[in-house]
Amino acid sequence: MSVSVLGAGAFGTSLAISLGLGGVPVTLWSRDPSQAKAMQESRENALRLPSAKLPDAVKVTSDLNELQGDVVLLAVPMQKLRAALEAAPMLDGKTLVACCKGIELTSGQGPIEIIQSVAANATPAILTGPSFAADIAKGLPTALTLACEDEHALQSLQALLMTPNLRIYRSTDTVGASIGGALKNVMAIACGAAMGAGLGESARASLITRGFAEMNRMATAMGAQADTLAGLSGFGDLILTCTSEQSRNYSYGLSLGRAETFDANITVEGAATARATLARAEALKIDMPITQAVVALLDQKLNVREAMSQLLARPPKKE
Numbered sequence: 001m002s003v004s005v006l007g008a009g010a011f012g013t014s015l016a017i018s019l020g021l022g023g024v025p026v027t028l029w030s031r032d033p034s035q036a037k038a039m040q041e042s043r044e045n046a047l048r049l050p051s052a053k054l055p056d057a058v059k060v061t062s063d064l065n066e067l068q069g070d071v072v073l074l075a076v077p078m079q080k081l082r083a084a085l086e087a088a089p090m091l092d093g094k095t096l097v098a099c100c101k102g103i104e105l106t107s108g109q110g111p112i113e114i115i116q117s118v119a120a121n122a123t124p125a126i127l128t129g130p131s132f133a134a135d136i137a138k139g140l141p142t143a144l145t146l147a148c149e150d151e152h153a154l155q156s157l158q159a160l161l162m163t164p165n166l167r168i169y170r171s172t173d174t175v176g177a178s179i180g181g182a183l184k185n186v187m188a189i190a191c192g193a194a195m196g197a198g199l200g201e202s203a204r205a206s207l208i209t210r211g212f213a214e215m216n217r218m219a220t221a222m223g224a225q226a227d228t229l230a231g232l233s234g235f236g237d238l239i240l241t242c243t244s245e246q247s248r249n250y251s252y253g254l255s256l257g258r259a260e261t262f263d264a265n266i267t268v269e270g271a272a273t274a275r276a277t278l279a280r281a282e283a284l285k286i287d288m289p290i291t292q293a294v295v296a297l298l299d300q301k302l303n304v305r306e307a308m309s310q311l312l313a314r315p316p317k318k319e
């Protein structure tokens with residue numbers, strides 16, 4: 001059975017490589033015809049994932065009509081997911097697996113809700129968890145969560161997407177998987193900012209732990225199971241992203257903490273997601289002080305030390 005990947009960025013390319021090496025025929029779609037042509041000929045993604053070779057099983061195209069199979073992985077940035085789906089009406093009715101992490105700023109919706117609103121006849125799923133594209137492309141061992149409410153579709157998808165290096169656990173809790181993946185990026189910005197400002201590793205550990213509490217509060221208020229947050233899509237990805245300079249969200253936080261500039265072309269999902277989350281948390285009356293501090297940093301209302309002082313000065317409470 002073949003698989004298509006919409007979005008030839010770092011993550012889409014790495015998944016195409018892993019599936020292709022595992023023997024699955026893959027069609028990888030790029031919106032940019034010149035990039036698609038260059039990738040198809042050179043067998044690499046020089047722009048987003050240099051040095052990783054595309055196996056023969058991967059075909060790159062910029063023609064949406066060439067997408068193959070009933071399963072399409074959506075590997076575009078979160079804030080572009082709606083536009084990408086609207087531009088591809090032929091995807092309605094297929095199994096659409098969101099591979100993006102975040103909450104849409106304009107609607108407050110996550111990837112599953114966006115798929116449902118644009119492609120009403122599709123079966124929506126989400127693939128998320130601790131995984132750097134470069135690691136997957138190198139064939140390093142990686143474990144992910146695949147969530148889908150349709151148990152039958154979930155089991156066949158799990159079998160299809162597992163490769164020798166990619167272990168996939170299944171879940172029917174799409175809300176928990178989506179919220180964990182979205183909010184870990186906000187916490188990674190907070191952790192990077194603290195480290196960049198020289199506040200120390202103890203401060204980072206506190207932000208990870210209290211950030212995890214915040215993720216749990218939000219997710220369970222939205223109907224997620226706490227167990228999901230404790231798994232790969234929540235705790236697992238939180239740890240990876242808050243501790244590695246390979247993470248773009250953490251690196252962006254580092255630059256905020258060091259008062260350095262950051263390349264605006266790099267995908268940093270946590271910034272828009274922090275704002276979207278805060279709006280949704282206010283509506284649900286959920287306390288999210290770290291997310292609030294990240295938004296204040298992004299809006300330049302506070303610097304990192306002031307934001308941390310405000311967090312420390314909150315009223316005493318039970319853990």
Ligand SMILES: NC(=O)C1=CN([C@@H]2O[C@H](COP(=O)(O)OP(=O)(O)OC[C@H]3O[C@@H](n4cnc5c(N)ncnc54)[C@H](O)[C@@H]3O)[C@@H](O)[C@H]2O)C=CC1
Nearest residue numbers: 008009010011048076077078080084100101131132133267
């Ligand atoms: N890079 C990584 O290590 C991982 C990334 N992810 C997630 O994957 C998603 C995509 O990230 P990356 O691939 O890393 O980003 P990237 O910045 O490497 O690539 C994004 C790709 O999306 C394309 N794109 C942008 N707008 C589009 C539109 N309207 N229609 C179609 N294509 C469009 C761009 O041309 C680019 O090829 C993000 O949500 C990210 O959180 C998840 C796990 C790992």
Ligand SMILES: O=C(CO)COP(=O)(O)O
Nearest residue numbers: 129130131132247248249
């Ligand atoms: O989601 C990721 C790791 O699981 C990638 O993190 P960044 O988007 O911060 O690079």
